[in-house]
Amino acid sequence: MQTPAVAPRPTQRLVAIDLLRGLTVALMILANNNGGPAAFWFLQHAAWNGFTPTDLVFPTFLFLVGVAIPYSTDGRLARGDGRGTLLRHIVSRSAILFLFGIVVNNFPLFHLDTLRVYGVLQRIAACYLVLATAYVCGLRWRGALALVAGTLVGYWLLMRFVPVPGYGLPVRDVPLLDPVRNLAAWIDRQVFSAPHLFERTRDPEGLLSTLPALATTALGVLAGLWLRGTAPLHARIRGLVFAGAACVLLGALWNFGFPINKRLWTSSFVLFAGGWSLLLLAAMLRFTDARSAALDAGKRPLWQRPLLVFGTNTIFAYMLSELLAALLWTIPAGGGLSLQQAIANAFDRGIPYPTAAATAYSLVFLAVCWLPTWLLCRRRIFLKI
Template sequence: MTTFTTKTAVETTGGVPLAEASQPGRLVSLDVFRGLTVMAMILVNNPGDWGHIYPPLEHAAWHGCTPTDLIFPFFLFIVGVSIVYALDSARRDTGRHGQLTLRILRRSAILFGLGFFGAFFLLWDLSTVRIPGVLVRISWVILACGLIFLKTGWRTQAALLVLILGGYSVLLQVVPVPGFGPANLEPATNLGAWLDRLVFGESHLWKQSRTWDPEGLLGTVPAVGTGLLGLLAGQWLRRAEFDAGKKVGGLLLAGGVAAGLGLLWNQWFPLNKSLWTSSYVLYTGGLAAAGLAALYWLCDVRGYRRWATPFLVYGVNAITVFFLSGLVARGLGTWKIPFGGQDAVSVKQVLYQTFFTPYFADPRNASLAGALACVLIWLAALWVMYRRRIIIKV
């Protein structure tokens, strides 16, 4: 069940307790990185007008990678790092492995349930509810990476990463697609899309297509690879025998190499978020590692933290704000009221046309202002929780 606490506690993906956030040895940068990532999620998921968005705030149409395409893999990378910090000490006691396994299973199941409820909310139609989704994919990554970390060392994890990325490339680029012929990377006819239709049926996939899903089953396998990169980064930062300079330098080097390999692989296996291609895993994971290294140097080594408070506020209740913001957005877009002579206009349209469109000549600026307002409104709510040390965990 979901619990509410006013005590210092660890957020669902393994965050740093508030009371310890300023103590030596705590990874403040992880909460800051998580907060930055979730704040960006809220920004890109809540434009004032989906028809008027600046290109960097949109996903790539298919192949390619925009700044928006970095957000989800960054979060899964953070999940991997968080697992290390949440479980590393306890996993050394093999007698606790059964308890830790149940803990991992419980968290994964609750996140899966929250994802399903978010898709079901206000639609109330089991025949068309979308089953794959962001929280559902996070739940699978937590389950897989949690169990892998519990039972294996970093060398095995690195080997698994290579196997996953290589195997996924073969599946999508070599294995024929039943009913379509040769392997291909097209939206509706690739192997992953075929598998999603086979398992879920078209009525339970992403409503914008109904023939494929950007968080589908097969693409969750390389998404676990993104989590594995986070596991490896977290274990590197936990190495007590290394000083801060070596940790930062090593993580920056590894991130640069991974991103470079991803760009190189892009020539044969294109960067693609919807397919979560192997090149995309390396490229985005490399950038995430470099970003964490920079934040670690700033926040944990040099102690520059005042600037990061808004991101900490988001970071310690990351899953909470992502889940609730989705419900609120669904509600505002679903509930209709009379407005401007019209009988049925969504509450979101009423708010947007009242407070934003009259004040911006460029509709893209009005749309961006609406998204920024959403970020600030949630920041205010989370700030109250932060000041009262309220963390909602599962």
């Protein structure tokens, strides 16, 4: 909340990362402001177990955080920055991201009795802190693969075989991944009381479920290492496609024993979503014109420009959308309605089809967030941490 014999220049490869990051942010804004329950199904999360395209948004963003780590770290090391300097930057950046997340979660009221600590930016901060630190300290292929395998298997063992205090053993005493009676939800309730949790009985960005989110980020690190290799670009794209298809298949198979569930970030979800993230990155690399990589954003192909606006000022765009949405829900508009509800009702009255009205609201909200982000990009003002 990035030729045969010789590898392309880093800027060439990063174009696709920025484009996919921009697409992810745009879809995140649409999904988080989808105009209500009448919105298209693909702009809504799965109710519990299952998967929709919207469930791919957050893991793809975390995946891209991982992809960028080898690029940024190796680049700074090549410029002469010491490892101590890098580690201090990683810690400070993670802390700032975490604080931004606290602001986003609780704006504009900041009631201490309902302060939410878990959140999207907080999870990004935690995953970035762990993986970037590990990379600076020497994590590469074997370590990242071991981290992915260890966290996915370990999380499955915890959720499947550890009795939940007060409820019993999953499968035997309570259904596996019961919304309330699962280990991740129980831990969240022990750390913070109900008013501090997003869903009162659990939090989708809770403590234990951050463990498999590390695996999502580690998959990105592996992809970044692969892309920085010296194989021809078409071979690297094929490698991403193969790995992505394998992950999707493994996740789909594991779904039968450990269901795909975004809210609990299950191990099958990590593989399934991670596989699609790999495939999307491969597609973006395939359809990105590498010759335009060094061009100014205004000179790139037309389809790339809107995405690059979000992709190069990601944190600003995300925070703007979340803070604006919170304001709209907080400002009263009369008749017991918030300003957001009043605007949504106006769309409903003006457009006879509920799904079309909800979609129109989402698109207008997206445009409102894109415009100031574009103005900052034109002036080369970027929110850097």
